[in-house]
Amino acid sequence: MRHLRWLWIVAALAAPEAARAGSTTYDAVLTTDVADVTAGGVKPGANVLANLDLTAVWKGGDGWEAHGYVLGDFGGGLSQxxxxxxxxxxxxxxVPAWRLFEAYVKKTYAGGHLISSFGLMNLNGVFDVQKYARLFLNSSHGIGPEFAQTGPSIFPISGLGTMTSWIIDDRTTFKFGLFDGVPGDPAHPKAFVSLKLSQKEGANYIVEYKRTFAGGYFKLDHWGYTAAYPRLDGQGVSRGNAGTYGQLGFTLAGQPDDAAHAIKGWLRLGQANGALNAVDSYRGLGVYxxxxxxxxxxQMGFAIAQVRFSAPYRQQTxxxxxxxxxxELSYSRPVTPAITxxxxxxxxxHPGARPDVKTASVFMLRSVVDFAAL
Known part of the structure; x- marks a missing residue:
């Protein structure tokens, strides 16, 4: 925990003197999943997984903020x-471990039209946020798998990065992000924190255009890496590990601003370089x-997530x-203000596209306890 203490000290010293006076809020959220693969898959049976989020947010004057986030993962291995x-x-x-997930400073400039952040950051907290898919538990509804497979700065291992948002008006936003090309230390995935930048590992960049409209939104993003990666056909290495995705969210019924009663839907399409990656395209959709x-x-809803495997990847087997x-069919109900x-x-x-693995049926029961609401 001393790593978090020192990063908080650095963040506080980096802020101007006038900005240091402020307030800090804390929270702890425990998520526990009991999962049972009732048929098919690699090995039917039950797993228990848990995730503990410890967060602190400091808000000072002159638009300054500092964010800290320690992540504890337990169990694991359900998919594998x-x-x-x-x-x-x-x-x-x-992979079970304690990790420093976020430690960054954020500045909102006068007028609120420009926001910049720097530090240890979760890319998925800003980019590829699938607003109308948050109910669902499959990882593809949190970040597209054609992008996630490349190892960006996302759960559970993040890296150094910077992000800038330019809010043109109440409907149009441009965002740009630049992150460490290889977050953490691949040789030590359980490390509490590992910060390393190198020309060989390169950088991961991402740009986003977002347009909102009555009852929904549209996003178009492009991402890429500056480093070269091994080709799946064995023909050396290539640059061009990049991709593009789009999101469309909309209101199917009810008043758009009535979150408790409106019916929402979404569509997400994405593609990646199939010469360098197992997944070359993805499509997801759903309604809740x-x-x-x-x-x-x-809340309740139904969602579909589908990946297409690239030809070079399929030729391997x-x-x-x-x-x-x-x-996926999911239903969420708050039992108390603190427990859901x-x-x-x-x-x-076709799990993993493997011919030896049968269709898998998975039942899960998630419980979420927000200690700040107890």
Missing amino acids: RRVGDIQGVDNIDA GPGWAKAGGD PGQARYETDY LQPDVQLVV
């Missing part, structure tokens, strides 16, 4: 050992809305399927 899928049926599935509880606050498709329960069912067709 039981399901065999490439997308990740559980978005908290990670209010549940049937009289007290309200509950004869008989591989071209697609992996995940169907969420049963979730997923059906994974």
Whole structure:
């Protein structure tokens, strides 16, 4: 924990004297998943996974902020050992460890039209945020797998980065981000924190255009890496590890601003360089809305996530399927202001595209405890 203490000291010293006076809020959220692969997959059976988020946010004067986030992961291995899928049926599935996930400073300039951040950052906290897909537990509905497979600065290992948002008006925003090309230390995935920048590892850049409209939004992003990567066909290395994705969110029924009763839908399409990556394209879609509880606050929905495997990747193993498709039905209900329960069912067709792995049926029960609300 001493790493977090020193980073907080550096962040405070970096802010101007007039900005240091402010307030700090803390939170702790425990997420626990009981998952059971009832049929198919690599090895049917049950797993228990847990994730503890410890966060602190300091807000000072003159638009300055500092953010700290320590992440604890427990359990893990559900996709690798039981399901065999490439997308990740559980978005908290990670190698067990304690990690410093975020430690960065943020500045909002006068007028609020320009925002800049620098430090240890989660790229997915700013880019590829699928606003209308937050209900679902499959990792593809958190960040597109065609991008996630390249190892950007996202859960559970982040890296140094900087991000700037230019808010042109109340409907149009441009964002630019530049991050470490290889976050953390691949040789030591359980390290609490590992910061290293090198020309060989290069950088990961991403740009985003966002336009909002009544009841929805549209996003178009392009990302890429400056380093060269091994080709899947064995023909040396190549640059051009890049991709593009688009998101469309919309309101299907109800008042757009009535989050408790409106029915929302979304579509996400993405592509990546298939010569360098296993997945060359992705498509996801879904719909969610209010549940049937009289007290309200509950949500339910259905989503589909499908990846297409590139030809060079499929040529490595004869008989591989071209697609992996995940169907998900989820229901979330707050039991108290601090506790939420969420049963979730997923059906994974062609897990990992492997011909020896049958369609997997996965049942999960998630519980979320927000200690700040107790």
